[in-house]
Amino acid sequence: DQQVKQNSPSLSVQEGRISILNCDYTNSMFDYFLWYKKYPAEGPTFLISISSIKDKNEDGRFTVFLNKSAKHLSLHIVPSQPGDSAVYFCAAPRRTANAGGTSYGKLTFGQGTILTVHP
Amino acid sequence: EPEVTQTPSHQVTQMGQEVILRCVPISNHLYFYWYRQILGQKVEFLVSFYNNEISEKSEIFDDQFSVERPDGSNFTLKIRSTKLEDSAMYFCASCRTWGTNEQYFGPGTRLTVT
Numbered sequence: 001d002q003q004v005k006q007n008s009p010s011l012s013v014q015e016g017r018i019s020i021l022n023c024d025y026t027n028s029m030f031d032y033f034l035w036y037k038k039y040p041a042e043g044p045t046f047l048i049s050i051s052s053i054k055d056k057n058e059d060g061r062f063t064v065f066l067n068k069s070a071k072h073l074s075l076h077i078v079p080s081q082p083g084d085s086a087v088y089f090c091a092a093p094r095r096t097a098n099a100g101g102t103s104y105g106k107l108t109f110g111q112g113t114i115l116t117v118h119p
Numbered sequence: 120e121p122e123v124t125q126t127p128s129h130q131v132t133q134m135g136q137e138v139i140l141r142c143v144p145i146s147n148h149l150y151f152y153w154y155r156q157i158l159g160q161k162v163e164f165l166v167s168f169y170n171n172e173i174s175e176k177s178e179i180f181d182d183q184f185s186v187e188r189p190d191g192s193n194f195t196l197k198i199r200s201t202k203l204e205d206s207a208m209y210f211c212a213s214c215r216t217w218g219t220n221e222q223y224f225g226p227g228t229r230l231t232v233t
Contacts, residue, residue, distance in 0.1 A: 043123070043212075043225050046221050049220075091162075105174065106167055106175055106177070107152075109163075110161070111160075112162075
């Protein structure tokens with residue numbers, strides 16, 4: 001299942017610099033995207049999301065950009081901190097339409113990118 | 120802050136044995152999920168559960184798998200006859216409503232089948 005792809009397995013960044021993590025998707029039905037962060041021996045932690053009606057969503061040091069025409073999203077972390085070192089996953093929920101409106105179900109994850117922020 | 124909990128953190132079992140993985144979702148959440156991650160691979164969806172029934176399941180979730188919400192707090196995943204390839208991290212997740220999809224994950228159970 002390659003509907004969500006993170007082509008960079010790892011990224012190394014100096015503390016204080018910008019980290020840019022990329023994600024591509026192939027399923028044009030996806031209209032909502034999430035980024036999760038995962039530390040070793042822990043479960044994924046929700047970080048930030050974006051709906052396809054937006055091209056940018058910002059939360060503190062974290063900004064997600066969505067380019068629908070390119071089917072590409074990216075997560076920017078500025079400034080990067082050593083505590084940001086983790087695996088980052090992008091994910092897209094499957095959208096379904098029902099009597100109550102649109103709802104979202106299972107998440108399809110990318111392979112993950114290991115971010116290392118050096119002091 | 121409320122969180123999803125899972126027990127045990129690590130389970131070792133022999134091939135062919137039954138295992139039950141336990142999860143306590145966040146208390147006011149209504150939608151529950153199991154995912155797994157085989158070492159070096161993606162996090163994969165197994166099953167979603169709502170209103171005491173399965174909403175959706177993947178092709179991985181065959182007859183050897185079952186889920187149950189035996190009481191108001193626990194959510195369990197049972198594997199009836201484990202295979203070597205079932206060795207993975209199993210994550211439980213829960214979501215408050217169906218309309219948003221901020222699923223909150225537990226810390227996972229590492230299942231090792233020998």
